Amino acid sequence: MNSEYNFAYLDEQTKRMIRRALLKGVAIPGYQVPFASREMPMPYGWGTGGVQVTAACLTPDDTLKVIDQGADDTTNAVSIRKFFEKTAGVAVSDETAKATVIQTRHRIPERDLSENQIIVYQVPIPEPLRFLEPRETETRKMHALEEYGLMHVKLYEDIARHGHIATSYAYPVMIEGRYVMDPSPIPKFDNPKMEMAALQLFGAGREQRIYAVPPYTKVVSLDFEDYPFEKGGATQGCGLCDAQDSYLDEMIMDDSGARMSVCSDSDYCRERRDAGYVGEMGVPQKTVTEDAA
């Protein structure tokens, strides 16, 4: 750890300010709390909100995991993990089970989270009503007065145009029967997981908003009676670990367009392969270790 930085980069006053916003967010699940977002040493859109929330939550005993689209080894995840290694000196891990704080972009890990974990989401646009009602003054009033008819207009438009609800990510949810919330651009596949044991915190740096979903809060994906919410997902198993219940990424393998579907949650996939599961295109783990030896 570089001692020229305050622990976790932000100064203590700023962290207290963010914690106050977090407490308010937890007290009013789904409500967007304004906070004085700081300039961070990374561009907006790279997780400045999530990083500030993580910085305010971290203690020296924490173990941090950072994922981007489910993977630990993508640029965004690697950079943020290194950032906290340098400025906070906390332990880091790729293993979901070991982490106490998980910062994520666009995914919720496949493995169930526990009560002693916190998951921090990076949020680009916190306002679910933004694209239908551009005026923030008006959308705040709509939240205050629970006027959420407009959210269903968006779903109506989907059905009218595509024959089904075509919104597949950032799918709006109703929190504890009160606030409509943007779950950040996670696939709708992950929506049912949001009723979880861990504390969920959301940070939007550019938009200067924080919101939260406390453990075991009721999270309902919006839908119509005759077009109920469907989480979707792949029909085949993961090419490497044969998981049938996991969210898959499609990879193009060569110039002739061969494809492979693999778990987007890289840790989940590794865990399964270590446990001996082998997918259609996978190589048994043992052989790999023998080769390496």
Add this chain to the structure above:
Amino acid sequence: MTPLLKVENISKYYGNRLGCRNVSFDLYPGEVLGIVGESGSGKSTLLNCLAGHQEPDTGEVIFDTRVDGPKDTITMPEPERRMLSRTDWAFVHQNPRDGLRMSVSAGGNVGERLMAVGERHYGNIRSVALDWLDKVEISEDRVDDRPSEFSGGMQQRLQIARNLVTAPRLIFMDEPTGGLDVSVQARLLDLLRGLVRELGLSAVVVTHDLAVVRLLADRLMVMKDGHVVETGLTDQVLDDPQHAYTQLLVSSVLQV
């Protein structure tokens, strides 16, 4: 009989400038009140104060609500007033762009109010929307088109359908035929007249077009410089104007 809308001493100032002053009237169920006057005479200010878009400086707007009976809409809590304005009230803007969501399909526009009051069945919403499009003479195959692809007259008719879908009892109209050519105007007026009679709507229509009030309104209120200068039955006011300004207004109409 309780008036549907009882307006008492509405005044609105913009700083030192007068918007409208001491306007009072009663509107009974099924009645259409026309408000005429030149630009800047305070008619739109008055209408906005009545519909809750602006807060008047003094006065009361007492609406006969379905549940609680007569209630002052200016002092009532905002959630309740907004609920009124998407159920029992309707507001037709002069420019359909102000009253429609231009990026949402015609069906979505009509269905919005239904969804706002809790309808959650796509099939029902869609069939009501189609039904209303039919009523305002928009063909069914345009239901998924956006209003930006519609002509001005169609947009105005769509705005009317969008407003009437929750079966409001009171409809505010601000120059509903402004900016439309005369033949389209005539058809729109015909449609409005039919709907008002058929559904037993009460309406407050603001316009500077005397022909519109002649066709639509039972009673007429003439405004000048923020004051009401003359009121009466429409035919009486137009055929036998008493106030000098009303006489000027009536005599200024171009005869074809």
